[in-house]
Amino acid sequence: MKRLIKSIVFLFVFIVLFYFIFKILWLDDKTISIQDFYNEPKNSLDVVYIGASETYNHFNTTLAYNLYGYKTGILAAASLPFPSVQFLIKESEKYQSPKLYAIDLSRITADYTGVTAEDIRRTTDSLKFSKNRIEAINNLLDYIDVDKSEYINHYFSFFIYHNSWKNIDKEDFIGHSEFYKGYRMIKGTTMIHSQNETPWNENTIELQEKNKQALINLIDYIKTNNLNVLFIVPIRCYNETEIGKLNESQSIIKENGLNVINFNTLEDYKIDYKNDLYDSHHLNTFASTKFTIYLAKYLKENYDLPNHKKNEIDSSWNSEYIRFKNDFKDLTNKDFDKLLEKYSS
């Protein structure tokens, strides 16, 4: 009996140590916005926005809360492979019952042969260990034709992250987050990189078979589970092929009776390609504020989202908004409230 207790204590201490050590060693990637979603209380989110880096860089969730009082969670990672979306919705369903799922459509244009195992890791490594995570790994690795012998390294992420001890720094111990309730402010040496606009057109181009199948599966899942979904085509620079594929995707979505909003073709929302972009894919922080103002209002008006601020201000959302504003001032030397007033008028 004494030995059994000793063994249990030994194992318990091991698990605790393992947990803390791997928390430090765990992937320190500023291009994944999933952890903040897990930090939210159960069934507290009104909107869950899923997608690639355009999602967490464009939509300021703390600002949307401050403006309209609804809470948006973000599940996003840079270069997110499109088939991930379905698994992220499934993950969300385990913790939240949002009134709306907003889905970034931009990655439907990506050629699956260009998607890397690294792109898949960004999504799957951040998911909590579960059946859904295993299914996501299997599905996504199959999507890019990875050898089955490699799967084990994706199931047990410490097979890669144990080696990150070489890159540990002070921040890994302090745990400072660059995300504000899922939103991440772009911090570049200069926040404006002038881009050339490819005018939108109505041409359609057939989707790659695997991506088309992923979209059809997603639509089936949405319909089967009776989910309220809005597909979003974010504004950024696209080439002719991407425009054609996005038009094709929008047709499929609309044929299935689902909603889609294309920010590139709106009459009342435009961006200045010379001043509003950080790079060809991302709005800079000023433009993301304008984007948030528009989308937050659109969602509020069209999806009957609650205003939690009416009853009681959520201190965590409020403090994150204040942290964002302070960091914004530190970065740009500008007062965010004044900027907001200017953009809102």
Added chain:
Amino acid sequence: MNLTSLVFLMFCIIVLGIYFISPKKFQWFILLISSIIFLFWNNLSISTIIQALVVLLTSYVFGILIDKYHDSTKKSKIFLIIGILIILGQLICLKYTNLFSITINHILKLFHIDFKLELLHFNSLVGISYYSLIMISYLVDIYRGACKSQRNIFKCALFMSYFPILTSGPFIRYNNIEKELYGKHKFNYDSMCRGLVRTLWGVFKVLVISQRIGMFVDTVYGDLATYTGFYTIIAVLFFTLQLYSNFSGSIDIIMGISEIMGIHLPENFSAPFFSKTITEFWRNWHITLGAWLRDYIFYPLLKSNFMQKLNKKCKKIFGKKIGKKIPLYLSMLIMWILIGIWHGGAYTYIIGSGLLQFLFIFLEDTLEPISNKINNKLGIRKEVFSYKLYQVIRTYLLFSFAMIFFRASSVGNAIEIIKNMFVWNPWVLLDNKSIYTAGLDVYDFRILIISLITLFVVDKLSRTGSVREKLSKQNIIFRWGMLYILIFAIIIFGCYGVGYNPVGFIYENF
């Protein structure tokens, strides 16, 4: 199945689980089934089944026959010779045909004869060199009356294929292991703890030290045009350490797993890098192979009629002192050549782990009186630490030099490496950057140095008794602390997973 792979870990957990929950009288049968699975893992074919059956049936049938006709020395000797010839014949065919072909081709080339024997690639089972020699010693031991033959063919099969030893040994003797192998074993908490600690220590040696050194050695040996001079010297010195940590680490894993099951295998290493001579080194390195060759090759050879006659003749011609040494050295030379051949069917092995080792031992022995005279004249004291350190370093350097051939892809390649060692570029050690371009960065070097110091401290401590026993006498906080450090050192600093190419076990193919 790599001994540090997850597959092997899962395999062992399942085997151990079934082993301890099954009725005790069937435990040996569980081991047999596990060994068969291990033996044919990824290599199940008609040819590999036949290979295993040839050795099994030969040793089983001839073992019984030798035993049966034990009183009739002549008959039992004939059965012994036939049995050995069959097992050895198959081993030579499968492993050493190409050595024969290469030799013939070289000779033909020498005489400008335009004919080439094709090199053949046989699909041989893992551990064939181990289990073939183990079964030969089984037949010899029955012949010598050291043990009785095993009448149960399945038990005989287990002795031949006991899975932990198939990859890297150690060599087991039937009379030493019989009782434990077929015995009934209750789960023992202390054995499990001791076995686990030994296994973990083995995994540490392989994943943290050997694989890490391997990254440097592979880089240098893989690009001889770029990496010369001190890169080569370090790679040569490193390879010996890689080989040791890899081989002794795998032995620790094997012995640890066996210990959990209540089976105690013979030690194969005893801190060899603290040896002062090559002779002493080989008493502490691959101990069971050395003992096998001594008992089954060297002594029988030395006692053979031919050597006895040679002894008499040499004494007459060269005098008693020198004359008696000639058959001794000849027997040793044959034994060392066989050690080289056993390591692999290539001249690099024959030179590296055979001829050069013999040469060093021969020189040590013959030059010792001269060396003693010089030391006496110069007043050099042999009992002081500095002299012992010099001897230890000399042994390490000599062994490392021989291992150039062991590691090289061909004799020509080994000579190129030796030439590379004389390129003068000491700045690669001094400019603080260059040395970190050969597969290991500064962090890896730090971990490697700390790990090697740990390895040698443990080795040194082990010379005065079991380190695990010493550890078990400490307080629980210290004990657990050391264990956690060991476990997390493996998990964090181990070279496994994405980005690492497992080297495998260097001795696995023998």
